[in-house]
Amino acid sequence: MASWRKCVFGCANAGTLYTLPKEEKLREKWLTLIFGNPQHEVRKNLFVCERHFSEDSFQNFGLFKSGFTSKLILQPGAVPTIRGADEPAEAPSYTPRATILDAPTPSPCPTAPSKSTRTVSTQLSAGTLKLHHVRSRGVQATTDTSDSCTETETSWLQLSSTPMKATTSGIVDRPRKRPRLEIEEEEEEDLDISDISLPQPHDSTYEPGASLTEVSEMTEMDTAEDFEDTKYIVFESCLKKLFQTCPICKQHCNLQRRRFGTFVSFTQNCPHCLYHRKWDSQPIMESTPVGNLQLSAAVYFSGASFVKMEKICKAMKLQVHQYDTFRRHSRLFLEPAIYHKWKTDQQLFLEELKKKDKIAVGGDMRADSPGHSAKFGSYTLMELESEKILDIQLVQSNEVGGSFYMEKEGLRRSLDLLQDNNINLDYIVTDRHTQVKTFLRGRNITQYYDVWHMEKGLSKKLDKLSKDKECQLIKKWSAAIKNHMYWAASSSKTGPEKVAKWTSLINHIQNVHTHDDPEFPKCAHPEKVSRDPSKWFQPGSLALYKVEKLLVNKRVLGDVSKLSSDHQTSSLEAFHSVVIRFAPKSVVFPFVGMMCRLYLAGMHFNENVKRAQATSKGKALFKVAYPKYKKGKPTAKPVKTKPTFGYVTELMRLVFNEVFAEPGRFVDQLKSVPVPEDLSAQHEKVSKDEVIAAHVSRFSRAVGGPDQGTETQHTAHQDPETPGVSGVQRMME
Ligand SMILES: [Zn+2]
Ligand SMILES: [Zn+2]
Ligand SMILES: [Zn+2]
Missing domain, CATH: 3.30.420.10 (Ribonuclease H-like superfamily/Ribonuclease H)
Known part of the structure; x- marks a missing residue:
């Protein structure tokens, strides 16, 4: 599919293709650059590739450059300004790059690898070495024709990938990976340019407006300390791409991998030109990789469980150190800290x-x-x-x-x-x-x-009493009794006052509101009370007897006199x-x-x-909860600011x-x-x-x-x- 699509300038490996804009004025500008004539007649499917636009024509050039997207998106109103290709377009229009993606019919690689390949990505390889004046492309976008890699692993390592066979010519089997991704990419390119104005990453979780990807220039080097550095999850296959090709001679290198917990290092040796380098995935302090210790620290300090974290990592084959190492970190550094x-x-x-x-x-x-x-x-x-x-x-x-x-x-x-x-x-x-x-x-x-502790103890006992058929009245009163205890404690200055107020409860529930105790001679509520006799406890009833025995016995009264008035221990x-x-x-x-x-x-x-x-827009925030202890009764709760x-x-x-x-x-x-x-x-x-x-x-x-x-x-x-x-x-x- 899609093999007919190519850049009008005939660029090989054209990258992202763009169709002519529909808007008249803009379209004429494009045509002027392409044909030198704003009115030039064009066939229906004319494409211009990314190489003909300046870097600031793209919305996401930074992202693209750092390998986070394979597809450049044009700014609205962008006009191509660069005629001809950066690299000599050796491949004429009959060998478009899309052919190598046509899985069923193998086709020969169109050009010599050193030219046709947009060199394997990244800052570390061609990009920084400036061997080619090309934009380094993101890993995912690599239509890499030199995909094989001879890998040697030291014997104590488990070799998890199958080494692929390299051919001497440098032209190898077609890329086996992710043809689907590439195809999807092609399909997206079918969009009209006017539709491409919004980013359309492959990630299905992407929502416009959400900051899924963050574009930031990396020009100033951060001077943050190692442990404050930003970390990423990097796939091994992506790492290998950085090292399998020699940045000097473009031949395949021997790779050696060493692992230690979250740490990995690669040693790259080029058998052809003897290029050599060693790369560590993280800084090492003495012999401790910073990431290992920091992972242990992060787990411990955030109150998480290493065992659980280990399970998560195993589930996604994320390399971590073992529990014993975590314990050693804990003993030596974390717990002392x-x-x-x-x-x-x-x-x-x-x-x-x-x-x-x-x-x-x-x-x-x-x-x-x-x-x-x-x-x-x-x-x-x-x-x-x-x-x-x-x-x-x-x-x-x-x-x-x-x-x-x-x-x-x-x-x-x-x-x-x-x-x-x-x-x-x-x-x-x-x-x-x-x-x-x-x-x-x-x-x-x-x-x-503490009032809450005491009230809770008594409430439990009251609940039990109210289960008795003759004492069902208690149920209606239990909330009021609870509140009365808080009130008696918080409104009193002295112990005897607390006791007098608490004891008045027994009169009150019988519809008697004046009391003998001079500390509290009269109820504090308004005179008007219910005339419904069924609401009140009857003198001599079993219910009254039981309540009195529970609430005003000598021990309870002693404790009531020592209830805390202002501070409680609910915190x-x-x-x-x-x-x-x-x-x-x-x-x-x-x-x-x-x-x-x-x-x-x-x-x-x-x-x-x-x-x-x-708060939100100046208004305090509440949420409504339906707590079990209130039997589903909705309760407003203040929403606190986020913890730090x-x-x-x-x-x-x-x-x-x-x-x-x-x-x-x-x-x-x-x-x-x-x-x-x-x-x-x-x-x-x-x-x-x-x-x-x-x-x-x-x-x-x-x-x-x-x-x-x-x-x-x-x-x-x-x-x-x-x-x-x-x-x-x-x-x-
Ligand atoms: Zn082109
Ligand atoms: Zn080399
Ligand atoms: Zn009363």
Whole structure:
């Protein structure tokens, strides 16, 4: 097909062909150049090839030159200005380039390869060497008649491609690759010039307006550091094209490939003229390819899993280093960098807090699994004013004689840190863990309870009560009771006031709105209330008895008096949901790995905790959600601005500019952390790496397992109802 199409000037390998424009004036300009006569009669299919246009006639010359497109697109109104071809047009009109694409009938290569071939692309070959005054063409567009390549591989390499036979004449078998692509290209050329004004890349995902391809001139060399350089996915077949032909004598070269993870190097030897060069795909620091270390760093710092990333790469045959190398990178450079940054940032924060009179903190523990089977507990201390994470303590259950004691131990270590830094603690907000209560009393620290934790506990019990047929009224009241607890806590100055307001609830639900307690003698709501008697609890009813017993017993009242009025720990819950993204519960991490992932979560959280609401055209953005816990009731949620990842950039710099140069100093710093003996060491001897790599399916562990249904206070942290979680759910996206 298409063999009749050729440039009117008879150019061989004409490249992109353009038809005459329809617009009269423009058409005359074209004809003037071609025939010297604006009125020249022409046959229907007259083509002019790309060589007759100046570079600025094209919309995408930069893109073309750098090999990203095979097809030049004319600017609207472009006129050919160059008569005759750049190269002598040896091939007359009866040997158009399209014949070599006609797959079924072989035809002899029309011209000698050194002339007819638009030399294999790229900056590295003919282009930079300036042997030919030709535009170097993009790889895809290469109608390369010298396609064969004798390749030698050193024995330890797996030779993945079949070497092709070279012929002495230099004229070889037709190109076997991608005839389809070439044909498609031909078809596109059928377009009238007026239709070619828009880019039409082969990529089917291309949408006009989308910045699929970005044209940028590469004239100024970027002075960015190696790790900041831009990287690409390059196909091996494309790389080979750079090296298989000798840039001096155009003969076939011997190629040797070396691979090391993401790194590849080619050594090119020309047996004919002894041309030689070696090319590395990435810079090497000492003996470490920068890309390998950076891939490990990128995976770790973004909270991803190397094992998963490896699977993705395998699926597309993308070369990466192995898990062992990742672990080595982690131990030597990445974990020391994370630890150093966390400790440095923390010290700065502590210095800032020292200037304050007193600080209020919130604390909570997160266990890596529910019940008493947890291996790790992490205690997090948050400064409540800034809502920033101040400290994270990782406790392993065997350090403290069981997971039950992890919370108290983590809290103790965090408080010691504050004390060592001479920081005055005003009070701490926590949940109602008994051990913690006792411990704080012992240290003489004012403690308040988080309202959400307390309300959640009571609400669960209320729900259970309302299942009783005689107590169905409770259901109607449960939302009001919840709100009442928040109100009692936040509107009161003192403990007795909180208790008086909370207790008034029992009168109120019986339609009694004045109370004996002088702290709160009268309900705060308007006088008007429902006259429907079925709405109110009846004195002496079972429902009232049960509600009273649950809500105003001595223990509850004691706790209500210590509810926190202003600061709550909901942001801590939000932090726990960030932790899950950096340390998924399905992966078993070693102690240091777990600690570093917690620190990363802390960095991410602290950088993004106070993100503003996003706006569009001056209006605040909301999205409507249908949360399960509201039974599908639509809820407006503010859309936050996109999270930032400045800590990742900083960690990269730290790794490449400091840690890599002097790992010992940083490794020693990390080694100062006492690492408890691994739990597995107490049971059976398994290699540590095996333990790390074991992706334990939570599902298979939970089914029929002892943990099922035994929810503790801490499992509630994963609950979608967690307030504030919604705010961070998108933090990582
Ligand atoms: Zn031409
Ligand atoms: Zn050579
Ligand atoms: Zn009332």
